[in-house]
Amino acid sequence: MSDERIDPMNLTAQLHYSAAGNPPSTLPESAISNAYPGLEFDIRNIWRRLLVGIELHEADNYVVSADAGHERLVGRRLLTVADHDVIGGLVGPTRPGAGSGPLTTPTNPDGVTMLEWSNSLADVLARHVGQAVPCLFTSGPAPNPVGKPAKLPDPGFEVVELEVRPLFATSAETGDPLAVIAEEMAGPGDLTRGLCSPWQNDYRECACYYWAASRPDYVNVEDTAAGTTTGNHWFAKDREPRVYVLDNRFDSRLVSYDDLFQDWQGRLRFIVGGDDAPEHLDPEADGR
Amino acid sequence: MTASGLFEASTPVHPDVHLLDTDAGPRVLLADGSRLFGVGQALYDRIDAARRDPDPRAVDVLLADLGLDAPRQVDDLAPAPPPVRALSLAVAQKCNLGCTYCYARQGDFGGPAKNMPEATAFAAVDTLFRDAAPGERVNLAFLGGEPLINRPVVRAATDYAVTVSRRTGIPVTFSITTNGTLLTPEDGEFFEAHGFAVTVSLDGVGARHDLLRPHRDGRGSYRRVMDRVAPLLAVQRRMQVSARVTVTPLNLDLPRTLDEFTAAGFHGVGFSPMLSSPTGQGEMELPELAEMLEQMTACGEEFLRRALAGRRYPFTNLVTALREIHRGTHRPYPCGAGAGYLGVSADGDLSACHRFVGDDDGAMGDLATGPDDAKRARWLTDRHVHRQEPCSGCWARYLCGGGCHHEVIRRGRPACDYIRGWLHHCLSVYSRLLAARPDYFAG
Numbered sequence: 124m125s126d127e128r129i130d131p132m133n134l135t136a137q138l139h140y141s142a143a144g145n146p147p148s149t150l151p152e153s154a155i156s157n158a159y160p161g162l163e164f165d166i167r168n169i170w171r172r173l174l175v176g177i178e179l180h181e182a183d184n185y186v187v188s189a190d191a192g193h194e195r196l197v198g199r200r201l202l203t204v205a206d207h208d209v210i211g212g213l214v215g216p217t218r219p220g221a222g223s224g225p226l227t228t229p230t231n232p233d234g235v236t237m238l239e240w241s242n243s244l245a246d247v248l249a250r251h252v253g254q255a256v257p258c259l260f261t262s263g264p265a266p267n268p269v270g271k272p273a274k275l276p277d278p279g280f281e282v283v284e285l286e287v288r289p290l291f292a293t294s295a296e297t298g299d300p301l302a303v304i305a306e307e308m309a310g311p312g313d314l315t316r317g318l319c320s321p322w323q324n325d326y327r328e329c330a331c332y333y334w335a336a337s338r339p340d341y342v343n344v345e346d347t348a349a350g351t352t353t354g355n356h357w358f359a360k361d362r363e364p365r366v367y368v369l370d371n372r373f374d375s376r377l378v379s380y381d382d383l384f385q386d387w388q389g390r391l392r393f394i395v396g397g398d399d400a401p402e403h404l405d406p407e408a409d410g411r
Numbered sequence: 412m413t414a415s416g417l418f419e420a421s422t423p424v425h426p427d428v429h430l431l432d433t434d435a436g437p438r439v440l441l442a443d444g445s446r447l448f449g450v451g452q453a454l455y456d457r458i459d460a461a462r463r464d465p466d467p468r469a470v471d472v473l474l475a476d477l478g479l480d481a482p483r484q485v486d487d488l489a490p491a492p493p494p495v496r497a498l499s500l501a502v503a504q505k506c507n508l509g510c511t512y513c514y515a516r517q518g519d520f521g522g523p524a525k526n527m528p529e530a531t532a533f534a535a536v537d538t539l540f541r542d543a544a545p546g547e548r549v550n551l552a553f554l555g556g557e558p559l560i561n562r563p564v565v566r567a568a569t570d571y572a573v574t575v576s577r578r579t580g581i582p583v584t585f586s587i588t589t590n591g592t593l594l595t596p597e598d599g600e601f602f603e604a605h606g607f608a609v610t611v612s613l614d615g616v617g618a619r620h621d622l623l624r625p626h627r628d629g630r631g632s633y634r635r636v637m638d639r640v641a642p643l644l645a646v647q648r649r650m651q652v653s654a655r656v657t658v659t660p661l662n663l664d665l666p667r668t669l670d671e672f673t674a675a676g677f678h679g680v681g682f683s684p685m686l687s688s689p690t691g692q693g694e695m696e697l698p699e700l701a702e703m704l705e706q707m708t709a710c711g712e713e714f715l716r717r718a719l720a721g722r723r724y725p726f727t728n729l730v731t732a733l734r735e736i737h738r739g740t741h742r743p744y745p746c747g748a749g750a751g752y753l754g755v756s757a758d759g760d761l762s763a764c765h766r767f768v769g770d771d772d773g774a775m776g777d778l779a780t781g782p783d784d785a786k787r788a789r790w791l792t793d794r795h796v797h798r799q800e801p802c803s804g805c806w807a808r809y810l811c812g813g814g815c816h817h818e819v820i821r822r823g824r825p826a827c828d829y830i831r832g833w834l835h836h837c838l839s840v841y842s843r844l845l846a847a848r849p850d851y852f853a854g
Binding site for chain 1: 448449478737845
C-alpha cells in the first residue's frame with residue numbers, strides 16, 4: 124500500500140467511499156441497481172425462487188422450471204400469492220386524444236400484465252417467511268397473459284400451497300438473519316448474469332444512444348468532390364471499400380454477435396478524432 | 412496512554428475531522444457520518460495540515476479531492492416528534508435507600524412520596540401502544556424511586572402490556588432499574604418469563620458501595636443486594652441482568668469493580684460518571700474524571716486482551732461504543748429523551764425522561780391529553796447538537812450527541828475532555844480489534 128492509501132474501515136465509511144477512478148454510480152445511493160438490467164445487478168432475479176418448489180421468470184409471472192413434485196406447474200402462470208395480485212389490468216388510450224380503456228390484444232385478451240416483483244411480493248416476504256401460502260395458478264400451460272377469474276373455484280385455475288423462502292441468509296452462530304441474500308434465493312452470479320455487456324452484446328444490440336451502447340457509428344468520414352461524404356460503419360469488417368453499410372445484424376459485411384462474443388477485443392476498434400486509431404502506437408516514435 | 416495524553420490527543424482542532432495515531436496505524440475520523448478511515452502517513456500529514464489551515468475551505472477541498480466528501484448526514488433541522496416507542500414509569504416515587512447524589516432526591520423527586528396507581532400504569536401502556544407505528548416494537552421501563560416498592564403495579568402493567576401486544580401484534584420489551592434490595596426469586600422468575608432487561612445499581616464492591624448507597628438508617632446495602640441478585644444471575648437466559656455503576660470521587664476503583672461483577676455473572680457492567688446531583692455532593696471534577704478515564708482505559712485494555720483471545724468481557728461502555736463505531740452511528744441527540752422516549756410520573760404527567768419527573772424543564776404533557784407535541788418539537792429544536800456550544804466545534808459531537816440533557820441543563824458540560832478522551836480511546840481499540848479480529852464485528 125502506498126503512503127497515500129485510504130482504507131474505509133467502518134460501515135458508513137465503506138458505504139460512502141468513492142474510490143479513485145470509480146464513477147458516482149458505484150455508490151449505493153446513486154447506483155442504477157434497480158429493477159432493470161444495469162451495470163450493478165438485476166434485483167428481479169432475487170424473486171425468482173421466493174416460492175419453494177418453483178422458479179419464475181424474472182420479468183414475467185411464468186413458471187420456467189420446478190422441483191420434483193411440482194413439474195406440472197411448469198409453463199403455467201401465477202396470478203396471486205397469499206391473496207396479493209401479481210398481475211394488474213392494463214388501461215390507457217389506444218390513439219391520441221382517445222379516452223382510456225382496457226388495453227387488450229389478440230394475444231392478451233384479458234389486457235393484463237405482470238406487476239414488478241418487488242412491488243407485488245415484498246409484502247408476502249415481510250409477512251409469510253417460512254409459511255405455506257395459497258398461490259393461484261392457471262390450471263394448464265399459458266404462454267400468453269391470463270387475467271384472474273371472476274370468482275373461484277374455476278376449472279381454469281388451481282390453488283397450490285407453496286412455502287415462502289427467507290430472503291436473507293442466517294448466521295450459523297446466532298441464528299439471526301445476516302445482511303446477505305440467501306444462496307437458495309440467488310446463487311453466485313445469479314444477480315449479475317443478465318446485465319448489460321456492452322462490448323459483447325449491447326454495442327451490437329442497440330444502435331441508439333442508450334447509455335450502455337453509445338458508440339461510434341459513421342467513422343473515417345471524408346468529403347467527396349460531389350459534396351457528399353464517404354466513410355465506414357464502425358462495425359464494417361473491412362474498411363475498404365469506404366462505404367457505409369446500413370446496420371443489419373444479418374449482413375455478413377458487419378461484425379455479428381458471434382464475432383463479438385468470440386473476439387470483441389479484436390473486432391472493435393478505438394476511434395480517435397472520428398477515425399480508426401493506428402493499430403499500434405510506437406512509444407519511441409513520439410518520444411513517450 | 413495517560414489521561415493527559417488522551418486529553419491532548421483528543422483536543423478539537425477541526426469540527427469535521429479528527430486524527431488518531433493508533434497502534435494499528437494512522438486513522439482519520441470524519442465527524443459527518445462517523446466515518447473512520449485508515450490512511451497512509453503522507454495522507455495523514457496532508458489532512459493534519461488542512462485541518463490546521465486558517466482557510467476554512469482547506470479541509471473541504473482536500474476531502475473532495477480524496478473522494479471523501481459525502482452528502483451531509485445530519486442537518487440543522489430537528490425531526491418532527493416521532494411516535495413514542497418507549498415509556499418509563501416512575502411506579503414508585505419513593506425509595507428505601509438514601510443515596511447521597513440521587514437525581515430523584517432519595518426517590519421522591521423533592522415532593523411527597525407516592526406510588527403510581529394501576530389505572531395510571533394501564534393508561535401509560537395504552538398511550539405507548541397507541542403511538543407506536545405499525546412494524547415497530549415498544550419498550551416499557553420501570554423506574555422510580557425504587558420500582559419494586561410498588562411491585563403489584565409492575566406486574567399488572569407488564570401483564571396488561573403483554574395482552575395489548577398480543578392483540579395489536581406490536582412486540583413489547585421490558586426493562587427495570589432497581590437498587591436490588593427488594594428483589595425476590597419470584598421477581599427473577601417473572602422477569603425471566605418476560606425477558607426483562609434488569610439493571611441493578613451497584614456503585615462498587617463492598618464498603619465502597621455501602622458508602623454511596625446506604626439504607627436510610629445508614630446501614631450498608633451491598634451484601635443484601637448481592638444476595639438478592641444472586642438467584643437472578645443464576646437463572647438469566649431470556650432476561651439480562653446488568654450492573655450500573657455511578658462513579659463518584661469515592662468509588663474510583665473500576666477494574667476491580669468490573670472484574671468482581673463479571674465474576675458474579677452480570678450480563679453487562681457499565682460505568683457512568685456522576686456529573687450532576689441536586690446537592691452537588693459526589694459530583695466529579697476534572698482531576699477525578701482524569702483518574703476515571705485512566706481506569707476506563709485499563710478496563711478497555713483488559714477487554715481487548717480477552718477479545719483477541721476470543722473471550723467475552725461484559726464491559727458495556729466499550730462493547731456499546733465499538734458497536735456504534737462499527738456501524739458509524741451518528742446522531743444529533745445523546746438519547747431518545749423527548750423524542751421516542753418519555754418518562755411518566757406517578758400522577759401520569761409526561762416528561763422528557765425519567766430524570767425530569769416533576770420538573771417543569773422537561774414537562775411534555777400528560778397521559779390524559781397525550782404527549783405535548785409542541786413541547787416535544789421545541790425540545791428537539793433547542794436540544795439539537797448543532798445548537799449547543801461548544802458542541803458545534805467538536806469532532807465528537809455526533810458520537811456523543813451533546814451529553815445527557817438533564818446533566819447539561821443542571822450543570823453544563825464539565826466532562827467534555829473525559830468524553831472525547833474516552834471516544835478517542837474507543838476509536839483506537841476499534842482500529843486494533845478490527846485489524847486483529849475482524850470476526851468480532853461479523854454478523
